[in-house]
C-alpha cells in the first residue's frame with residue numbers, strides 16, 4: 210500500500226513539472242516567433258563545402274529581415290586555430306544600397322549584393338591552411354544592434370573523393386553468390402527429389418517416410434530406408 214501511495218505522489222510531481230515544462234515551451238516559442246521577425250543570417254541549407262586546393266570557393270551568406278534594414282553592419286571572420294581573423298566588413302546603410310566593402314585578405318572578393326540580400330564572398334586559390342570555420346556576422350541598427358551570425362565550414366582536399374563502391378560491390382557479389390548457390394542447391398534438391406520420387410513411385414512406403422527423403426543426400430536412399438524401416442513419426 211505504501212509503495213502505491215509513493216508512486217501516486219511521484220506521478221503527481223511529474224505532472225507538475227510537466228506543467229512547468231509546458232510554460233517554458235510556450236515562452237521559448239514566443240521568443241522564437243519574435244526572433245523570426247527580426248534579422249536572420251544564413252549560409253543556406255548546406256553548412257560546409259569540400260574544395261580542391263588551388264580552386265576558388267564561394268562562401269555563401271544571406272540575410273533577411275521582416276522589419277527592414279537600416280545600417281546593417283556585416284563582416285566575415287575566419288576561425289584560424291582559435292583566433293578570429295577578420296576578412297572583410299561593411300555597412301549597408303539602407304535597403305538596396307550597395308555597401309563599400311573593406312577587404313583585409315589578399316584572396317577574398319566580395320560578390321554579394323544588397324539587392325539580393327546577399328553578402329557572400331569568394332575565396333581564391335584555396336590552400337590547405339584555409340580549411341576551417343568561416344563566420345558570417347550581421348547586426349541591424351533597426352534591431353537595437355542584436356548580433357546574428359552563421360558559420361560555414363570549408364574542407365580543403367587534394368582531390369575530390371570518388372565514392373568508393375568497392376566494398377558495396379564485394380558485399381553484393383558475395384550475397385548474390387550465396388543466394389545463387391542456395392537457389393542452385395534448392396533446384397538440384399528439387400530435381401533429385403522429383404527423380405527419386407519417380408524412381409520410388411512403386412514403393413509408396415518409402416515415399417511417405419521422411420527418413421527416406423532425408424537420406425537422399427547420402428546417395429543411398431533405398432538402402433538406408435530399407436535398413437531403418439521405422440519412420441520418425
Ligand SMILES: *[C@@H]1O[C@H](CO)[C@@H](O)[C@H](O)[C@H]1NC(C)=O
Pocket residue numbers: 262263264367
Ligand atoms: C594541391 O596540393 C597537392 C599536394 O600538396 C599539390 O601537388 C597540387 O599541386 C596542389 N594543387 C594546386 C592546384 O595547387
Ligand SMILES: *[C@@H]1O[C@H](CO)[C@@H](O)[C@H](O)[C@H]1NC(C)=O
Pocket residue numbers: 290
Ligand atoms: C594551434 O595553436 C596551438 C597553440 O596555440 C598550437 O600548439 C598548434 O600547433 C596550432 N595548430 C595549428 C594547426 O596551427
Ligand SMILES: *[C@@H]1O[C@H](CO)[C@@H](O)[C@H](O)[C@H]1NC(C)=O
Pocket residue numbers: 315316333334
Ligand atoms: C590565383 O593564382 C593564380 C595563379 O597562381 C594567379 O594568377 C592569381 O592572381 C591568383 N588569384 C588571387 C586572387 O590571388
Ligand SMILES: *[C@@H]1O[C@H](CO)[C@@H](O)[C@H](O)[C@H]1NC(C)=O
Pocket residue numbers: 267269270271320321322325327328329
Ligand atoms: C550570392 O551571390 C553569388 C555571386 O553572385 C551567387 O553565386 C550566389 O548564388 C548568391 N547567393 C544567394 C543566396 O543568392
Ligand SMILES: *[C@@H]1O[C@H](CO)[C@@H](O)[C@H](O)[C@H]1NC(C)=O
Pocket residue numbers: 354355356
Ligand atoms: C555583439 O558583438 C559585438 C562584437 O562584434 C560584441 O562587442 C557585443 O557585446 C555583442 N552584443 C551582444 C548583445 O551579444
